[in-house]
Amino acid sequence: MAVKNRWYIALSSIVMFILLVSSILFFNYESYLLLSFSIIAITMLPFFIRFEVKKISSREIVILAILASIAAVSRVPFAPLPSVQPTSFVIMIAGLVFGAESGFIVGAVAAIVSNIFLGQGPWTPWQMYAWGMLGMTAGLFRNRWWMKQMWGKLIFGFIWGYVFGWFMNFWIIVSSIENFTWEFFISIYVASIYFDLAHGLSNVFFIVIFSASWIRILTRFKRKYGLLDELSL
Numbered sequence: 316m317a318v319k320n321r322w323y324i325a326l327s328s329i330v331m332f333i334l335l336v337s338s339i340l341f342f343n344y345e346s347y348l349l350l351s352f353s354i355i356a357i358t359m360l361p362f363f364i365r366f367e368v369k370k371i372s373s374r375e376i377v378i379l380a381i382l383a384s385i386a387a388v389s390r391v392p393f394a395p396l397p398s399v400q401p402t403s404f405v406i407m408i409a410g411l412v413f414g415a416e417s418g419f420i421v422g423a424v425a426a427i428v429s430n431i432f433l434g435q436g437p438w439t440p441w442q443m444y445a446w447g448m449l450g451m452t453a454g455l456f457r458n459r460w461w462m463k464q465m466w467g468k469l470i471f472g473f474i475w476g477y478v479f480g481w482f483m484n485f486w487i488i489v490s491s492i493e494n495f496t497w498e499f500f501i502s503i504y505v506a507s508i509y510f511d512l513a514h515g516l517s518n519v520f521f522i523v524i525f526s527a528s529w530i531r532i533l534t535r536f537k538r539k540y541g542l543l544d545e546l547s548l
Contacts, residue, residue, distance in 0.1 A: 375542050379420055382409045386425035391432050398514035404521035406446050410453030412533040418450025441486045445479050472522050476515025480507050
């Protein structure tokens with residue numbers, strides 16, 4: 316594994332550690348705002364680092380903003396169907412075409428923008444991190460031989476339907492840490508099985524129907540205008 320790949324994984328591990336420790340130490344109603352701002356600031360770190368390392372053109376910022384907007388807005392019409400939305404698909408494609416860092420930014424921004432319509436809350440920074448990690452891992456694995464196959468993308472998307480749900484379940488558990496029991500822990504994850512399955516299957520559906528055309532169009536657009544050339548991955 317390349318050194319830069321390990322750097323990204325190390326960064327994500329540090330973010331997870333800070334998120335969990337902050338939640339356990341400060342998690343009460345009055346601390347929601349502090350926790351949210353802290354996590355939002357942390358999730359923006361890769362974007363700031365890229366500005367320091369390489370100047371980003373306005374066209375590159377625009378393409379990331381467009382993808383994040385599409386991911387966010389596409390979530391709204393599917394709101395009545397729990398866990399079914401093309402948001403994860405858009406974030407995954409962004410990571411596959413433009414790299415891990417871009418995928419992370421699109422995922423994080425899509426979460427906070429979509430919640431402007433669907434409602435902000437203490438879950439927002441957790442969604443930002445979870446969807447950011449989806450985009451980042453898609454970028455990290457995009458050059459693996461199996462990810463270049465349709466079945467590899469399908470497995471990746473299906474698994475992330477569960478990973479996303481498991482991560483979001485954890486914030487519910489942390490919010491009730493004072494009354495924690497293993498029975499409560501298990502009940503939360505058992506209750507989410509249907510929703511996680513729906514998320515995974517919806518990812519599979521959108522990948523099968525749209526992934527080939529989206530990847531082809533975005534790759535052509537990227538090459539034509541020289542957008543988001545590899546920083547490290």
